Amino acid sequence: MKFFFFPKRALWVLLSGMLLVASCKKNDNPHKTSGDGSYSMEDSLKFYTWYYTLSDSANLAQYYWNDQVPTLNPFSAQFPNADSLLYGQNGIASYPEVSGKKVDRYSFLDRTGAVSDQIEGGQLGNMGMEITWVDEGSGKTSLWVIYSYSSSPAGQAGIGRGWEIIGVNNSTDVSYDGPGYGDGSSKNANNVINAVYNSPSSTFTFRKPSGSDTTISLATAQYSFNPILLDTVYTVNATKVGYLVFSSFVDVFTYDQDGNVAQGTATKTAIDNAFGKFQAAGIKNLIVDLRYNGGGAVSTAEYLDDLIVPSSANGKEMYEYNFNKEWNDFYAANNVTLKVNYSKQGNLELDNVFFIVGPDTYSASELTMNNLKPYMTVKLVGSTTGGKPVGFIPASIYIVNDTTKQETYAADLYAINFETKNALQQGGYFFGIDPDQSEGDYVDVSWGDTSDPNLADIFGYIKNGSFSRNQARLSEMKGVNIFRNAPSPILSRRFNGMVDYRLNLKRKSISKLK
Numbered sequence: 001m002k003f004f005f006f007p008k009r010a011l012w013v014l015l016s017g018m019l020l021v022a023s024c025k026k027n028d029n030p031h032k033t034s035g036d037g038s039y040s041m042e043d044s045l046k047f048y049t050w051y052y053t054l055s056d057s058a059n060l061a062q063y064y065w066n067d068q069v070p071t072l073n074p075f076s077a078q079f080p081n082a083d084s085l086l087y088g089q090n091g092i093a094s095y096p097e098v099s100g101k102k103v104d105r106y107s108f109l110d111r112t113g114a115v116s117d118q119i120e121g122g123q124l125g126n127m128g129m130e131i132t133w134v135d136e137g138s139g140k141t142s143l144w145v146i147y148s149y150s151s152s153p154a155g156q157a158g159i160g161r162g163w164e165i166i167g168v169n170n171s172t173d174v175s176y177d178g179p180g181y182g183d184g185s186s187k188n189a190n191n192v193i194n195a196v197y198n199s200p201s202s203t204f205t206f207r208k209p210s211g212s213d214t215t216i217s218l219a220t221a222q223y224s225f226n227p228i229l230l231d232t233v234y235t236v237n238a239t240k241v242g243y244l245v246f247s248s249f250v251d252v253f254t255y256d257q258d259g260n261v262a263q264g265t266a267t268k269t270a271i272d273n274a275f276g277k278f279q280a281a282g283i284k285n286l287i288v289d290l291r292y293n294g295g296g297a298v299s300t301a302e303y304l305d306d307l308i309v310p311s312s313a314n315g316k317e318m319y320e321y322n323f324n325k326e327w328n329d330f331y332a333a334n335n336v337t338l339k340v341n342y343s344k345q346g347n348l349e350l351d352n353v354f355f356i357v358g359p360d361t362y363s364a365s366e367l368t369m370n371n372l373k374p375y376m377t378v379k380l381v382g383s384t385t386g387g388k389p390v391g392f393i394p395a396s397i398y399i400v401n402d403t404t405k406q407e408t409y410a411a412d413l414y415a416i417n418f419e420t421k422n423a424l425q426q427g428g429y430f431f432g433i434d435p436d437q438s439e440g441d442y443v444d445v446s447w448g449d450t451s452d453p454n455l456a457d458i459f460g461y462i463k464n465g466s467f468s469r470n471q472a473r474l475s476e477m478k479g480v481n482i483f484r485n486a487p488s489p490i491l492s493r494r495f496n497g498m499v500d501y502r503l504n505l506k507r508k509s510i511s512k513l514k
Helices: 041-054 082-087 114-119 187-198 266-281 298-308 325-333 364-372 453-464 470-475 502-511
Strands: 108-110 123-126 129-137 140-148 164-168 201-207 213-219 221-224 228-236 239-246 253-255 261-264 285-289 295-297 317-322 339-341 352-357 378-382 390-392 395-400 407-414 416-422 497-499
Touching: 041 082, 041 395, 041 407, 082 108, 108 114, 114 123, 114 295, 114 407, 114 497, 129 187, 164 187, 187 201, 228 266, 228 453, 239 266, 239 453, 266 298, 285 298, 285 453, 295 298, 295 364, 298 364, 298 497, 317 364, 352 364, 352 453, 364 378, 364 416, 364 497, 378 453
Parallel strands: 239 285, 285 352, 295 497, 352 378, 390 497
Antiparallel strands: 108 407, 123 221, 129 140, 140 164, 164 201, 201 213, 228 239, 253 261, 317 339, 317 416, 390 416, 395 407
16 A cells, blocks of 8 residues: 655545545444535544544554554544544643653644745734733733734834833723733733734724834734844954844745755745844854744754854754654655754854743744754753744645535644754753743843843853853843833744644655655
8 A cells, every 4th residue: 555645735635545525425424414414524624633643544643642642533522623632631632741741732723724824935914913911010910012023014003022002992901811810801811812813903002112102003914024023233342243033933945846945935035134144244153032933944943053053063963853653664664864964054153152032932943952052052041941842744634525526625734743852862842941041031122122131141141151140230231220021921823833844745755656
């Protein structure tokens, strides 16, 4: 029997000679559409969510922890939909454990294709600002914009980091009333979340960093975005220091049908431009701000690492994949190496690389840092990262009517497929990577402002070769009276994960040889 592997957006599945069953009649199916006894779309999606993750079939069980999941009936009444089957109570993702703790907080179904649009295409459809509540003490909270994209509706209106939101749709009660703040009804929080993330248009009253207030109406829009929020160069102790704020690992490449690089993307151009600036300035230290970066394409992590790593690492191992037993055996049988080596890009030779991180720093961000540790000085400033050393090989599921042959897009399946470790076999950071210097996230300080304690910590290290104590550091601050520290985690509707779009294509290429 041949293996069948298919790329994103073109996933056809064969099972015992049948197409996916949107309307194929099955007398033993406990869930039927009205009158005709056929599978419902949701039942078909449940079946194939189970099939791809756990079924020992021609396609192999793809879930990384498939050996920890008991036998499940995808049509059980305890799973009313495919989402509950994947990550609900007693669902697939509820079973895996590492060190006695549940670890799969990540697997999900994307029913709109939004993640692919964001990570593959650099496209978003929203108002373009991310927000968070801040604990002011004594039960008081405030609401802040932590960043916006310049090409988005919010960015085009001039809204950015450090703007406080004091009113939403004519309501000035924007305090947080969810769990932890009196276990209220969360009416305020729901109003804010719906206004920012779930409404076609909303009106906001902002308090600018200057102290003046303004009311702005925003509408949701589709736009291309640049994940580099800021790139600049500082002079510290007569040496040049590069600073890059990076929000998302949008893929730097497109691929042909066999998973080979076809061409670079706009994100690659943006990264090349930033690093061209750093090289021209002759920087010897680099700061990469990943505090809100939930990850994305592993190919982008590899490209960043190739730009950052010293030339002495060229050709050496960067990291390696590990799959479940079935997939490891498959790759071994086909002589496919699961190791990725460095291919040095550019001419930077850095003394240190610093990363600013936090609880919303995940996956491809963590991979980038972990890959560099065997070859250079890597220092983390901030708070413990989110913890995700595992990733996805996403698959698009289309339900095909076997009578009309009409296909209907159902969802993109993101179920954990692999784990990564660096050249020293370091990994397993399911509970986060701790910083070398603990620091808060101060949301009323603009990107690149040298009064940000995170930057001040790093500048102190560059000057002195070590991180200074809090009190000494804070005594050097000028011009900022109050730092508002964001709680953990931030409110977000962003993707947190690590994806490899190439591997489905490469698997398909391998299957052609069978």
